[in-house]
Amino acid sequence: MKTAFIKTLTEEIEKNPNIIVLAGDLGFSVFDEFKEKYPDNFFNMGISEQNMIGVAAGLSLIGKKVFVYSIIPFVTFRCLEQIRNDLCYQDLDVVVVGVGSGVSYGSSGFSHQAIDDIGALKSIPGITILSPSDPLEVKCLVKDSFSYNHPIYLRLGKNSEKIVNKNSLNLKIKEINYIFKGEKIALITYGNIIEEVYEVYLKLLKKGYTPSLISIPTIKPLNLTEIKKIYEKHEKIIVIEEHNRIGGLGESIFPLNEKNVSFFHFAIKDEFIKKVGSSKYLRKMIGLDSLTLFEKINKILEK
Amino acid sequence: MEQNNFTKKCKDLRKTILKIISESKASHIGSMFSCLDIITYLYYKEMNFSKENYLFPERDRFILSKGHASLVIYSILEDLGILSKETLLSYYKDGGELIGHLDHKIKGVEVSTGALGHGLAMAAGIALGNKLNKVNSKTYCLIGDGECNEGSIWESLMFISEKELKNLIIIIDANKLQAYDYCETILSNKKLTEMLKAINLNYYEIDGHNFSEIKNTFHKIKNNQNKKANIIFARTIKGKGVSYMENKLEWHYKSPKENELKQALEELK
Numbered sequence: 001m002k003t004a005f006i007k008t009l010t011e012e013i014e015k016n017p018n019i020i021v022l023a024g025d026l027g028f029s030v031f032d033e034f035k036e037k038y039p040d041n042f043f044n045m046g047i048s049e050q051n052m053i054g055v056a057a058g059l060s061l062i063g064k065k066v067f068v069y070s071i072i073p074f075v076t077f078r079c080l081e082q083i084r085n086d087l088c089y090q091d092l093d094v095v096v097v098g099v100g101s102g103v104s105y106g107s108s109g110f111s112h113q114a115i116d117d118i119g120a121l122k123s124i125p126g127i128t129i130l131s132p133s134d135p136l137e138v139k140c141l142v143k144d145s146f147s148y149n150h151p152i153y154l155r156l157g158k159n160s161e162k163i164v165n166k167n168s169l170n171l172k173i174k175e176i177n178y179i180f181k182g183e184k185i186a187l188i189t190y191g192n193i194i195e196e197v198y199e200v201y202l203k204l205l206k207k208g209y210t211p212s213l214i215s216i217p218t219i220k221p222l223n224l225t226e227i228k229k230i231y232e233k234h235e236k237i238i239v240i241e242e243h244n245r246i247g248g249l250g251e252s253i254f255p256l257n258e259k260n261v262s263f264f265h266f267a268i269k270d271e272f273i274k275k276v277g278s279s280k281y282l283r284k285m286i287g288l289d290s291l292t293l294f295e296k297i298n299k300i301l302e303k
Numbered sequence: 304m305e306q307n308n309f310t311k312k313c314k315d316l317r318k319t320i321l322k323i324i325s326e327s328k329a330s331h332i333g334s335m336f337s338c339l340d341i342i343t344y345l346y347y348k349e350m351n352f353s354k355e356n357y358l359f360p361e362r363d364r365f366i367l368s369k370g371h372a373s374l375v376i377y378s379i380l381e382d383l384g385i386l387s388k389e390t391l392l393s394y395y396k397d398g399g400e401l402i403g404h405l406d407h408k409i410k411g412v413e414v415s416t417g418a419l420g421h422g423l424a425m426a427a428g429i430a431l432g433n434k435l436n437k438v439n440s441k442t443y444c445l446i447g448d449g450e451c452n453e454g455s456i457w458e459s460l461m462f463i464s465e466k467e468l469k470n471l472i473i474i475i476d477a478n479k480l481q482a483y484d485y486c487e488t489i490l491s492n493k494k495l496t497e498m499l500k501a502i503n504l505n506y507y508e509i510d511g512h513n514f515s516e517i518k519n520t521f522h523k524i525k526n527n528q529n530k531k532a533n534i535i536f537a538r539t540i541k542g543k544g545v546s547y548m549e550n551k552l553e554w555h556y557k558s559p560k561e562n563e564l565k566q567a568l569e570e571l572k
Contacts, residue, residue: 020435045462046458046462048455048461048462050420050424050454050458051424051427051459051462052424053424054421054422054424054425054427054428054459055459056428057414057424057428058414058424058425058426058429058430058431059428059429059431060428061425061428061429061432062360062428062429062433062436062438063432063436064432081418081421082421082424082455085415085416085417085418085421086414086415086424089407089415090407090414
């Protein structure tokens with residue numbers, strides 16, 4: 001996802017030299033080429049996220065299109081008030097890019113993991129929250145962000161994520177992405193956990209089910225009309241998210257279930273993850289690996 | 304504007320603020336009066352900023368980081384003809400247009416502030432943007448000495464120093480009092496001037512109520528040949544101009560009652 005992000009940005013900067021990237025002393029191997037080629041458009045801001053967001057706001061007031069980059073907790077929690085007051089209240093054209101969604105930074109521990117970031121940001125008026133599912137969604141949403149003109153939080157994974165979309169994908173901010181249109185069952189997700197959900201989808205196909213696999217990368221603002229349609233067209237809604245069950249997408253779309261369709265929510269318990277392990281290991285531990293998910297979902301469907 | 308006109312302008316603005324605060328029962332009059340003289344100097348004597356050009360990209364910009372002194376800016380904007388009297392009088396009132404702190408939605412206001420430690424970073428971003436765009440304009444940012452408690456201020460100062468933002472002038476309103484005590488007795492403000500000098504900026508220390516000192520300092524800054532950003536440590540008096548408010552913590556909160564207002568207006572005649 002990092003590669004898709006920087007590639008899309010590099011293509012755009014050729015046309016739009018107004019783009020500025022501020023990095024919080026991170027981006028090794030991500031920005032190497034970019035900062036070499038565009039030294040006036042890239043600033044290493046040091047380990048000072050509060051200043052970084054404020055400077056982004058100031059640059060935006062002068063008409064720059066600013067991308068701010070760091071690991072998720074540092075570029076969200078550390079400078080939450082700057083995001084709220086400087087970017088959102090003033091409705092500025094700044095994209096806050098965070099890397100390491102969910103347990104992507106597994107063994108690094110809780111300080112680097114991002115299982116509560118969406119909840120922290122979601123209640124700020126005026127923020128747009130994007131958590132694309134694969135590198136192709138990253139490309140489409142970053143492209144759309146160039147003309148969006150409002151504050152965005154772009155939540156990325158790391159690198160080498162599985163591509164689940166078709167190359168021809170055309171996706172805009174606020175749109176819902178039906179990766180596979182099926183019937184009766186809707187598997188709804190966002191972020192790089194789609195790797196696991198996609199495996200679940202394949203296993204369900206083998207069992208004879210034909211679910212829809214739906215990515216909702218725009219967590220805020222929600223596309224209410226399209227979400228209502230999902231409820232209308234399916235009998236069972238299954239939301240899978242690599243985030244605290246409090247504050248995530250499930251919590252946002254549950255109240256839209258006006259016809260009382262069966263609703264199941266697989267998310268992370270309201271606890272810090274205190275065990276050590278890779279993202280693969282931790283996903284298994286919190287029950288968000290494809291095998292555990294499939295077993296639980298299969299049981300639900302057999303009932 | 305020479306000294307007499309300047310003194311009169313400052314008195315008039317103080318009177319305007321006194322009446323509004325007294326009527327709306329708002330706070331922070333002490334914090335407003337400590338920085339009023341220097342802000343008045345900037346708007347009337349120093350900055351390229353007027354009713355005609357306040358939206359032009361090349362205007363000079365003033366960022367009030369200590370947003371609780373907002374009424375100083377609102378009153379000046381009204382005096383310059385950018386805000387209406389009616390808008391100004393709606394300060395802090397139910398259904399009014401002007402919130403207690405500074406709001407970018409108001410014509411002539413550059414950024415919204417209120418939470419401390421935000422304005423300087425935004426000013427740095429504006430100055431950097433102008434430098435990149437090769438726009439010849441200046442950015443002025445006023446912060447409080449109490450505000451220097453905020454870590455974000457020091458993040459910004461290091462950045463400003465490193466990026467050589469010559470087009471940025473920082474003013475510290477050193478009124479020695481913060482919200483609940485003297486700065487000196489809360490955190491180590493005794494060393495504040497030394498800490499500021501240690502950062503590689505053009506450093507000036509002045510009496511923030513003295514017309515000639517203010518004038519000479521901005522003159523020196525204009526003639527500076529080096530690439531450094533500028534910082535003015537302005538020694539000020541909280542509540543300056545009204546005898547019973549000067550150096551009194553309670554005027555961070557209180558609004559003058561009828562008899563107090565009368566006495567203050569008398570003193571400012």
